[in-house]
Amino acid sequence: MMKALSWNRRGIGHPSKIVSLNDLIIHEKPKILMLQETKQGHQEMKGIIDQLKQYEGRICESRGASRGIVTLWNHSVWKHTIDTIS
Secondary structure (H helix, E strand, O other), X not given: XXXXXXXXXXXXXXXHHHHHHHHXXXXXXXXXXXXXXXXXXXXXXXXXXHHOOOEEEEEEOOEOOEOOEEEXXXXXXXXXOOOOOO
């Protein structure tokens, strides 16, 4: 079964929110995970993704204290090969 989750996180920088994200991943085992409103820059979000060892993803960083979108996928299911920007 393929499972995709989308979550409006409203900020993910606090350690308790990272713990809740890990708990969600362990419980739901999504193949694709999309996070909105992360409110994190590229480097901060990359550090969080690096903690999720079975996932890789792409980041659209926040602007100030708003926005931020991250799409993650389980790298045992998909392999990233090319970035395309229009």
